[in-house]
Amino acid sequence: MDQPSAADGQAPDVVIETRGLAKQYRGTLAVDGLDLQVPRGSVFGFLGPNGSGKTTTIRMLMGLIEPTSGSARVLGRPMPRSSRSVLPKVGALIEGPALYGFLSGQDNLIRYDAADPTADPRTRKARVGAALDRVGLTAAAGKKAKAYSLGMKQRLGLASALLQPRELLVLDEPTNGLDPQGMREIRALIRELADDGTTVFLSSHLLDEIEQVCTHAAVMARGRLITQGPVAELSAGTRGRLAVATPDPDEAVRVLAGHGVTDLVADPHSGEVTGELPADPPDLAELNAALVAAGVRVRGFGLRRASLEDAFVALTGEGFDVAG
Numbered sequence: 079m080d081q082p083s084a085a086d087g088q089a090p091d092v093v094i095e096t097r098g099l100a101k102q103y104r105g106t107l108a109v110d111g112l113d114l115q116v117p118r119g120s121v122f123g124f125l126g127p128n129g130s131g132k133t134t135t136i137r138m139l140m141g142l143i144e145p146t147s148g149s150a151r152v153l154g155r156p157m158p159r160s161s162r163s164v165l166p167k168v169g170a171l172i173e174g175p176a177l178y179g180f181l182s183g184q185d186n187l188i189r190y191d192a193a194d195p196t197a198d199p200r201t202r203k204a205r206v207g208a209a210l211d212r213v214g215l216t217a218a219a220g221k222k223a224k225a226y227s228l229g230m231k232q233r234l235g236l237a238s239a240l241l242q243p244r245e246l247l248v249l250d251e252p253t254n255g256l257d258p259q260g261m262r263e264i265r266a267l268i269r270e271l272a273d274d275g276t277t278v279f280l281s282s283h284l285l286d287e288i289e290q291v292c293t294h295a296a297v298m299a300r301g302r303l304i305t306q307g308p309v310a311e312l313s314a315g316t317r318g319r320l321a322v323a324t325p326d327p328d329e330a331v332r333v334l335a336g337h338g339v340t341d342l343v344a345d346p347h348s349g350e351v352t353g354e355l356p357a358d359p360p361d362l363a364e365l366n367a368a369l370v371a372a373g374v375r376v377r378g379f380g381l382r383r384a385s386l387e388d389a390f391v392a393l394t395g396e397g398f399d400v401a402g
């Protein structure tokens with residue numbers, strides 16, 4: 079049967095699990111042998127450049143398209159076979175919310191709620207009011223949706239996904255196209271939802287977004303999973319860059335290069351020189367002393383923690399290209 083059990087080999091604290099999941103389009107292997115594990119209670123970032131297979135994966139997870147091979151389980155049940163029992167517990171926002179511009183935000187939600195055969199019409203108003211409140215749109219509830227900013231439209235879309243209690247929220251690029259303020263609002267909302275115990279799975283091509291909001295992440299490149307795990311651990315395996323703040327960048331670059339530091343970059347705006355330490359790094363105190371001895375005025379000196387971007391570059395040997 080479809081009930082989750084130990085016999086299925088899936089731990090109950092995993093809300094999404096795929097094994098060898100793959101999708102082949104005519105000329106393209108969009109997703110290639112994906113083994114994904116999303117822990118319950120996590121804010122899970124599904125990170126990858128444009129075209130790396132994120133949306134295709136999400137569509138398979140939500141039972142919208144069939145995988146070519148492999149399997150996917152959501153909330154312990156196989157997809158797409160169990161869509162009817164799984165999807166009511168999953169709030170999904172894929173490729174932007176479908177809204178009627180001529181209806182108010184509130185009336186859009188009433189329409190959504192009315193389309194749900196399991197939703198009791200007698201409690202509709204209260205549900206819609208609570209969802210609007212949840213996303214901070216109560217004051218704008220009577221305004222036509224076409225007059226909403228992009229961020230407000232996105233929040234209304236989230237409200238539609240929150241009309242029913244959800245175990246899992248799946249959000250495809252939830253901040254795409256938003257201005258910085260709109261992005262902050264959506265991120266704050268995601269954190270609040272996670273604090274309430276909802277697992278949030280979100281895709282993004284923005285590295286810093288994943289670092290700011292996610293507890294866990296999986297990194298995709300060209301349809302393949304590069305790595306996954308707690309965000310702090312993903313970058314921990316990558317060495318940080320040496321950073322020297324100095325008004326003498328040219329001389330600093332020369333001295334550091336002489337001590338085996340590679341990939342040196344001098345930022346004229348910040349007055350900072352950064353570089354990659356060699357595999358067998360020199361003693362940092364001696365490196366600093368060498369700079370000073372060469373007449374380099376050192377304002378700051380240290381190792382910067384590796385970012386997810388550093389980890390991505392180290393793992394793929396490619397830059398994180400977010401063009402498109």
Ligand SMILES: Nc1ncnc2c1ncn2[C@@H]1O[C@H](COP(=O)(O)OP(=O)(O)OP(=O)(O)O)[C@@H](O)[C@H]1O
Pocket residue numbers: 103104106107108126127128129130131132133134135283
């Ligand atoms: N319906 C389709 N038919 C043919 N090829 C497709 C189809 N959908 C996606 N692809 C291809 O599969 C690959 C992965 O696309 P996908 O949309 O899953 O990536 P993504 O990581 O979500 O990128 P984006 O953020 O740009 O949507 C791309 O090369 C894309 O062109």
